[in-house]
Amino acid sequence: MNTKLSAVSDKRVDLTCSAFGHEFSYKIADLILATSDDKTTHEVRQKTVCRGCGVRWDNTYQVV
Numbered sequence: 383m384n385t386k387l388s389a390v391s392d393k394r395v396d397l398t399c400s401a402f403g404h405e406f407s408y409k410i411a412d413l414i415l416a417t418s419d420d421k422t423t424h425e426v427r428q429k430t431v432c433r434g435c436g437v438r439w440d441n442t443y444q445v446v
């Protein structure tokens with residue numbers, strides 16, 4: 383998936399931690415503030431950090 387954050391700014395992204403299956407989510411609007419609306423959801427996925435264990439990079443994600 384290669385969606386720009388600006389196209390889904392009113393949604394959120396649900397992520398599942400690749401290491402332990404922790405589920406966490408971020409509001410897209412917050413991600414835009416932290417990065418830029420020109421980023422894609424795929425790029426952001428690689429920057430999000432699991433709130434349960436701190437793992438990043440290979441988490442699975444879904445925009446909802």
Ligand SMILES: [Zn+2]
Nearest residue numbers: 399404432435
């Ligand atoms: Zn985790």
